[in-house]
Amino acid sequence: GEDVEQSLFLSVREGDSSVINCTYTDSSSTYLYWYKQEPGAGLQLLTYIFSNMDMKQDQRLTVLLNKKDKHLSLRIADTQTGDSAIYFCAESPGGYQKVTFGIGTKLQVIP
Amino acid sequence: DADVTQTPRNRITKTGKRIMLECSQTKGHDRMYWYRQDPGLGLRLIYYSFDVKDINKGEISDGYSVSRQAQAKFSLSLESAIPNQTALYFCATSEQQGAYNEQFFGPGTRLTVL
Numbered sequence: 159g160e161d162v163e164q165s166l167f168l169s170v171r172e173g174d175s176s177v178i179n180c181t182y183t184d185s186s187s188t189y190l191y192w193y194k195q196e197p198g199a200g201l202q203l204l205t206y207i208f209s210n211m212d213m214k215q216d217q218r219l220t221v222l223l224n225k226k227d228k229h230l231s232l233r234i235a236d237t238q239t240g241d242s243a244i245y246f247c248a249e250s251p252g253g254y255q256k257v258t259f260g261i262g263t264k265l266q267v268i269p
Numbered sequence: 270d271a272d273v274t275q276t277p278r279n280r281i282t283k284t285g286k287r288i289m290l291e292c293s294q295t296k297g298h299d300r301m302y303w304y305r306q307d308p309g310l311g312l313r314l315i316y317y318s319f320d321v322k323d324i325n326k327g328e329i330s331d332g333y334s335v336s337r338q339a340q341a342k343f344s345l346s347l348e349s350a351i352p353n354q355t356a357l358y359f360c361a362t363s364e365q366q367g368a369y370n371e372q373f374f375g376p377g378t379r380l381t382v383l
Contacts, residue, residue, distance in 0.1 A: 190367055198376075199377070200359055201374045202374070203310070231340075250368065251368075256370075257370050259311055261311030261312075
């Protein structure tokens with residue numbers, strides 16, 4: 159079945175860049191997503207990338223996709239304390255299918 | 270107003286009790302999902318429904334049941350709660366546009382089973 163893996167924890171200093179990594183197993187993944195969960199809240203979509211793209215940039219966020227290695231990363235430039243949250247990687251194959259989530263990476267930003 | 274609401278937001282109950290968690294949405298989406306979140310285990314799918322007449326088991330459906338009362342309502346029941354069902358429960362909705370499947374989450378229900 160589908161599997162999405164990510165590390166549990168990342169700690170960075172305010173102003174530095176954060177890189178959160180994810181690997182997935184489903185070669186039919188069509189869209190890959192990054193969700194953000196702030197304390198006490200549900201998940202919210204942060205950004206996504208279509209599988210025929212290698213990179214997507216959106217302000218401070220850069221998503222890199224290596225489809226050959228099934229590796230996805232999220233880079234947050236100039237990390238702020240407000241970026242402290244849990245970040246979930248997720249993938250969905252094409253067609254009438256559900257989304258598979260990773261376990262989430264907790265990002266701690268040290269002032 | 271929130272697009273996906275969950276009630277209650279917090280619940281403490283005892284082993285063996287029947288519990289219902291409710292989810293309502295105003296997004297007009299056909300698809301609804303129930304997940305539970307546990308530390309170190311992430312988000313796991315309990316049940317999902319792609320329309321009012323469609324109910325499917327997720328990866329951890331044992332001990333749970335669901336009812337899709339209307340397009341806007343999807344409830345999760347624990348017939349006889351046990352302590353390892355203590356978790357944070359999320360309802361989500363989506364409207365698939367081609368292969369794109371963004372999910373919209375409610376605020377969660379924190380359930381404690383003593």
